Amino acid sequence: MPVRVPSLPAHPLHRLTLDNGLRVVLAPDSTAPVIAVAVYYDVGMRSEPAGRTGFAHLFEHVMFQGSAHLPKLEHARQVQGSGGVFNGSTHLDYTNYFEVLPAGALERALFCEADRMAAPLLTQETIDNQIDVVKEEIRVNVLNRPYGAFPWLQLPEVLYDTFANTHNGYGDFVDLESATAQDAAQFFDSYYAPSNAVLAVGGDFEVEQATEWVQRYFGRVAARATPDRPQFGEPALTEDRHAVVVDPLASTPALAIGWRVPDPVDDFTGFLPYVVLSELMSDSDASRLEQRLIHRDHLAIQQAMYLGLFGDPFDARDATALMFQAHHGSHISAAQLCDAVDDELQSVAAGGVNDSELARVQARIAAQLLRQADPVLGRTQSFAAGELIHGRAEFATELPGRLADVDAESVAAAAAELHAAHTAVLELKPGAGA
Amino acid sequence: MSVEVTDETSAFALPPLIEARAARAPRAVCATLPNGLDTLVVRRPTVPMVEVRLRITLPAANRATAAATTARGSLMSSSMLFGTAQRGQEQLANDLAAVGADLSVSADADRLLLSTAVLRTGLSTVLDLLAEIVTSASYPSAEVSAERDRLGQRIAMALTQPGVVAGMARSRRLFGDHPYAQTMPDPAVVAGLEAGTLRRTHRERVRPYGATLVVVGDVQPATVVRQATSAFADWGGPAGRSRVLALPDFDPVGITLLDRPGAVQSNVRIGGAAVGRSDLDYAALKLANLIFGGYFSSRLTENLRERNGFTYSPHSGIDNAAAGSMFLVDADVASEVTARAVHETWYELGRMALAPVTQGELDLARRYALGTLALSTATQAGLASTLSSLAGQGLSPSWLAGHQKAVAGVTVSDVQEVSRRYLSVSSLATVVVGDAALVEDSLLSLAAVRAPE
Numbered sequence: 001m002p003v004r005v006p007s008l009p010a011h012p013l014h015r016l017t018l019d020n021g022l023r024v025v026l027a028p029d030s031t032a033p034v035i036a037v038a039v040y041y042d043v044g045m046r047s048e049p050a051g052r053t054g055f056a057h058l059f060e061h062v063m064f065q066g067s068a069h070l071p072k073l074e075h076a077r078q079v080q081g082s083g084g085v086f087n088g089s090t091h092l093d094y095t096n097y098f099e100v101l102p103a104g105a106l107e108r109a110l111f112c113e114a115d116r117m118a119a120p121l122l123t124q125e126t127i128d129n130q131i132d133v134v135k136e137e138i139r140v141n142v143l144n145r146p147y148g149a150f151p152w153l154q155l156p157e158v159l160y161d162t163f164a165n166t167h168n169g170y171g172d173f174v175d176l177e178s179a180t181a182q183d184a185a186q187f188f189d190s191y192y193a194p195s196n197a198v199l200a201v202g203g204d205f206e207v208e209q210a211t212e213w214v215q216r217y218f219g220r221v222a223a224r225a226t227p228d229r230p231q232f233g234e235p236a237l238t239e240d241r242h243a244v245v246v247d248p249l250a251s252t253p254a255l256a257i258g259w260r261v262p263d264p265v266d267d268f269t270g271f272l273p274y275v276v277l278s279e280l281m282s283d284s285d286a287s288r289l290e291q292r293l294i295h296r297d298h299l300a301i302q303q304a305m306y307l308g309l310f311g312d313p314f315d316a317r318d319a320t321a322l323m324f325q326a327h328h329g330s331h332i333s334a335a336q337l338c339d340a341v342d343d344e345l346q347s348v349a350a351g352g353v354n355d356s357e358l359a360r361v362q363a364r365i366a367a368q369l370l371r372q373a374d375p376v377l378g379r380t381q382s383f384a385a386g387e388l389i390h391g392r393a394e395f396a397t398e399l400p401g402r403l404a405d406v407d408a409e410s411v412a413a414a415a416a417e418l419h420a421a422h423t424a425v426l427e428l429k430p431g432a433g434a
Numbered sequence: 435m436s437v438e439v440t441d442e443t444s445a446f447a448l449p450p451l452i453e454a455r456a457a458r459a460p461r462a463v464c465a466t467l468p469n470g471l472d473t474l475v476v477r478r479p480t481v482p483m484v485e486v487r488l489r490i491t492l493p494a495a496n497r498a499t500a501a502a503t504t505a506r507g508s509l510m511s512s513s514m515l516f517g518t519a520q521r522g523q524e525q526l527a528n529d530l531a532a533v534g535a536d537l538s539v540s541a542d543a544d545r546l547l548l549s550t551a552v553l554r555t556g557l558s559t560v561l562d563l564l565a566e567i568v569t570s571a572s573y574p575s576a577e578v579s580a581e582r583d584r585l586g587q588r589i590a591m592a593l594t595q596p597g598v599v600a601g602m603a604r605s606r607r608l609f610g611d612h613p614y615a616q617t618m619p620d621p622a623v624v625a626g627l628e629a630g631t632l633r634r635t636h637r638e639r640v641r642p643y644g645a646t647l648v649v650v651g652d653v654q655p656a657t658v659v660r661q662a663t664s665a666f667a668d669w670g671g672p673a674g675r676s677r678v679l680a681l682p683d684f685d686p687v688g689i690t691l692l693d694r695p696g697a698v699q700s701n702v703r704i705g706g707a708a709v710g711r712s713d714l715d716y717a718a719l720k721l722a723n724l725i726f727g728g729y730f731s732s733r734l735t736e737n738l739r740e741r742n743g744f745t746y747s748p749h750s751g752i753d754n755a756a757a758g759s760m761f762l763v764d765a766d767v768a769s770e771v772t773a774r775a776v777h778e779t780w781y782e783l784g785r786m787a788l789a790p791v792t793q794g795e796l797d798l799a800r801r802y803a804l805g806t807l808a809l810s811t812a813t814q815a816g817l818a819s820t821l822s823s824l825a826g827q828g829l830s831p832s833w834l835a836g837h838q839k840a841v842a843g844v845t846v847s848d849v850q851e852v853s854r855r856y857l858s859v860s861s862l863a864t865v866v867v868g869d870a871a872l873v874e875d876s877l878l879s880l881a882a883v884r885a886p887e
Contacts, residue, residue: 031480032812069448073740076730081798082451083805086730102805104452111449132743132768136699140746140766144699146594213449248696251590284536285515285527295523298580301587329587360531363553367534370481371551375813 011379013393014207016214020223021195022117024214025383025393027202029376035203036380037109038098039117040388042198043191044091045169046232051178054134054171057090058179059187061130063097064088066121070112078112079105090169092309092316093232094388100377103204107213110201114217117194122184131176138170146249150428151256151325152309158243159258159321159424164232193224198387202380233318236260237422250430252301255334256325257341258424261307263318265390268402273414274322275313276406280353280361281305281344282324288344293326299337300326314399315385322418334427342419349416353408362404369400460817462831463655467663469670471642474821474831475655478814483534484557484651485818488548488564489826491644492541493613493678493756500613505623507541509578509585510632514539514548516577519570523577526563533559543613544678544756545826546640551815554652561658561665568640569669571633578629589621596694597766600701600867603692604762606887607863608705610682614757641671646825650818681707681758686863688882689776693870700772700868704763704779706861708752709852711759711829717840718848719761719856723750724799725849726786726857727763731798733782738765744775754827761856772868773876780880783862786853790846803841807834 014026048055066072079086084101097116099109142148149170157166199218201210237260247254262270282289282305293300303326307313313320324341353361372378379396386395463475494503515537516523530537533556540547548567552560592598602617609615647666649658686706709715720728727734727750738748748765763783767775810816811834824833855861865886866877877883 034809034812073731073736077798078448080729080731080802083801083808085806085809100809102808107449108451129740129743133739133746136744136766136768137746139699139768140597144596144697144766146591249594251594252587284531286524286531290527291524294584295577295580298583301584301591327587327591329583356528356532360528363534363556364531364536367483367536367551367553370483370553371815374481374483374815 011397013383015393016211018194018215018219020219020221021193021226022218022221023198023387024218025198025200025387026207026210027200027380027383027393028205028207029202029379030204032376033103033204034100034376035103035106035109035201035205036098036100036377037106037113038096038200038377038380038384039113040094040096040198040200040384041192042094042196042229042388043227044093044095046092046164047191047230048167048169050163051175052183053167053175054169055175055179055183055187056095057170058127058130058134058176059184060088060090060095061134062122062127062184063116063120065126065130067116068119068121069115072121072126075112075116078108082108084109092169094315094385096381096384098377098381106201106205106210110213110217113199114221117192117197117218118221120188122181122188124181127179127181127184131179134171134176135173142170146247146251147254147428150247150254151323151426154245155256155258155323155424155426156309158241158426159237159260160234160319162232162234164230165234165319189224190227193226194218194221195223195226198384200380200384200387200393202383203376231318233263234260237424240422241424243425244427244429246429246431248431250428252327252430253330253334254325254327254428255337256323256426256428257338259322259418259421261320261322264313264320265317268390272402272406273410275307275403276361276365277348277411277414278305278307278313278322279365280348280357280411283361283364286360288348289341292340292344293337297340299332299340300328302327315389317389334425338423338425345415345419349412349419352412355408358408358411365403366400459835460811460821460831462821463659464830465659467642467666469642469666470673471662471666471669472646472825473659473662474646474648474825475653475658476650476817476821477653477655478650478817479652480814482554482652483551483814484554484649484653485551485814486549486557486560486564487648487818487822488568489646489648489822490546490568490640491544492546492639493544497611497613497679500611500616501620501623503613504543504616505619505627506631506635507546508619509582509624509627510636511539511541511546512585513573513578513581513632514567514571516574516581517572518566519572520566529559529563532556535560543616547822557649557653557658558661558665561661565665565669571636573629573632573636575629578632582624582627585619586621586624589619589624592618596697596699596701596867599692599694600703600865603690603867603886604703604705604863604865607690607865608684608760610684610887612679612682612757614681614755642666642669643671643673646822648818648822648825650821651814678757684863686861688884689877689880690863690865690886691870691874691877691883692865692867692886694867695869695871697867697869698769699766700769700866700873702763702765702767702772702776702779703865703867704862705760706856706863708759708761708856710754711824711827711833711837715852717837718844718852720752720803721796721799721841721844722786722849722853722857723752723761724803725791725795726750726782726853729799729802731802733785734763734765734779737778737782738767738775742771742774742778744768744771744778754823756827761862769869769872772866772873773880776864776866776877777880780859783857783859787858790850793846796844796846796849800841800844804838807838
C-alpha cells in the first residue's frame, strides 16, 4: 500500500521589482533564526564568446575581489564575521552568489551584495591573481585527476554543435591567461545589470523591513540596458554519435550517453515525465538500472542517470539533456552497456510502469524535494532559480505537485521517445595514449 | 554640501549586526532501550521528514587485525542491504523506497553508520527494516562475491585519485601500524573475503551495546521511543568490549615525498596531534584553527590563494576520531611553487605559535564559529549528523551549549597557548605527493626529504 506523501509547508512569497529592473522575491519563514540571500545573474557559460572560454566562471571569482566600499577579502570577512557562510557558482545559464547568516545580519548581507552589484573592483592585479587560482581549480578538478569533470566537460562536444553548447566552460588556459580588466568591465556592463538579475531573500525577517533595506541598498544601483538573451536550443540529433577520450590517469573505463530532451521551460509539461523517468531508471537501489546493471547482469561498478549536465533538471534552459554515466570493468564493452540501458528504456516503453513502482518513485521524489527545502538556503535558491529560469518563484512550491501528477503513461511515452531517439555516446578509455 | 556628504556617508556605512534571537537548543529525549541501545530523539518539524542515524561501534581489536577489520567493515557496509531473513535485496530496496528512504551504510575505523531520511509517514517502516537488517542481514554468497569484485575496482579507482593517495600517505606517517593508518581497504585482503566471514563478523560485532540511534524531525519523541523499543526488541547480545587503541607517537622531522610522475599539481598534507571535543582546550584550538586556515577569512587562504595564487582551496581542520583528534592542513598547489607553498604554510603556522593573533581576528573567528554552529544544527539532517557524531565520542547534546559558552570565553592568550602546543611546525608531519623531478630539489632547501612509509 503506498504511503501518503506529505507536502511542502507553504511559504508565502512576496515579490517586487525595483525601478532599476531588479526582480526581488521575499520568502519569510520564522522556523529558525537564520536568513539566506541569493543573487542570480542571467548569464552563464553559454553566453561566453569565442576566445573567452571560462570567462563567466573567472568573473564569478572576480566578484569576490572587492567592491566600491569593501576592499579585497572584506566581503568574506563581513559574511563570515557575521557568523555566516557564502559561495558562488557558475552554471550554463546563470551565475549565482549566496550567503546564509544569523537573522541579525540580513541588512549587512544586502549591503554587501548590493555593493558589488553596483561596482565590483575590477583591477588587473586581482584578475591575474584569480586566473592563477582558477587554473589551480581546473588542475585539482580536471587535469590532475582521473575522470576529471567527466562527462560534463566532454560529452557536450558530442551531443551538441554550437559553440555556446560545446565549448569548455572551465576555460582553456590560453583564453584565461589573456583576460584583462577591460574584458571584465565590459562583461560586467553587459550582463550584470540589475534588470538582468533576481534577488531572493528567505528566512526569519519582517517583509516590510526587508523591503525597505532592499530598496535602500539595491535601489541605488544604476539601471542599465538589459542584454538580449540568445536562444541556445538545437535541433534533435539526426544520427547516432560516438566519440572516445583517452584518460591516462584512469584505471577502468567509463561510459557516458546523452539524449536530447524537450525544452524544460517552454515545454515544461512535456519535460516532467523525463524527470520521473530518470528517477525510476536510476535513483536508489530499487531502480531499474541499479537492479539490471549492478545486481543482475554485473555490467557496471556504478551507474547514474540524471537530467542536466550537473544533475539538476531545473537549472538550465533549452538545450538540455538526459545523461547516463557508468564506470565499468575492462571486460565489459561500451556496446554491452548501451544495449542494456536501451533495453531497460524499451522495457519501460513497452511494459509500462505499475502503480506500486510509480508510487515508490513518487515517494522518493517527494522525499528529496522536502529534504532540499529544509535548509533556508535550499529554499531560497529554488525561489531564485524558479524566478530566473521559469519566470515564477512559485515554480519551486508547485513543483512537487506537478511531479506527483505525472502518470505512468507519460513516463512510458518518454521512455519510448528515448528508445527511438539518436544518442551521443562517449567512451572514456584508460591508457597512456593521450 | 556637507548634508550631502553626511547622507552619502550614512547611506554607505556598513549596517550594524542585530542580535538575533538565540537558536533553540535541541531538546533531546534520551532513552536507553532494554537491549542497551541508546536512543536520542529530537522533534524538529520544519519539513514532514525524519532523519535517522544508527551508529554501531566497530573498532579494530588490535594492530594485527587492523587490515582485516578495515576490509571486512568496508565489504560489510556495501553488502549489508543485500537482503535479510525475510526479504531479498530487491524487496528490501523497494520497501525502503516506498517510504521515500534511501538507506546508506558506511564504515570507518571506529564505526558502522546506517543513515537515511524518510517521509514522516514512513518512520515506523524504516525502524522495522533497520531492526531486520541488524538482526538478520543475510550476505548472500553470490551477491557478496559480485560486490567484492566491484569494491576491488572502486578501490583501484580511488587509488588513482591524488587526494586519496596523499591522505593515505599522511595517515601512514602519523599512525604507523595503528588501525587509523588503514584509510583504504587493502585490495588483496578484500579479494580474500568470504560471505561467511561477513555473516560471522556481523553476528559478533553488530550489537546494540555502544550503539546509538538518533532520530530528528517531524516526530513525537515519546512515540518514537516506543516504536524503537518494539522494533529493536529482538536485537541483543552481551555488552562487548569496544576498547580503542591509543594513538602512537610519530616522528615529525622531514618531508615525506611520494613521487607521482607527470603530476601537474602537488598535494601538500600536514598533520599532528590535537585535542578532542571533551578537552578544555578544544574551543581555543577550534578558533586557532579557524584563524590559521579553517575558513575563507583565514591567514592561510589570504596568503596561499589571495596573495600568491598558489592554490584554489587551502584549508585546515580538526578531525575528531574515537582514539584521538588530529590537526590537519591540506593544500593542492601548482608544481612549480610547491616548496614555496610549504614554506608559506610553515611560516603561517610559526606565526600562530610565536605571536598573538589580533583581537579582531579572534572576534571574527568566534562569531563565525558560533554562527555556523547554529546554521549547521538548524536543519534536520545537520542536527541528526551532529548528534550522532557527538554520541560517537560519548558526548550528549548538552555539549553544544557548553561548547558555545567555551567559545565565547576564549582569549587571545588562550589561542596563542594552544597554537604553541598544537600548531608548531616542529610537532607536525608534512607529506607531499607530486612530481619528484619537479619538486624534490626545492623541498630539500626546507628540510630533509624522506621516503613514504
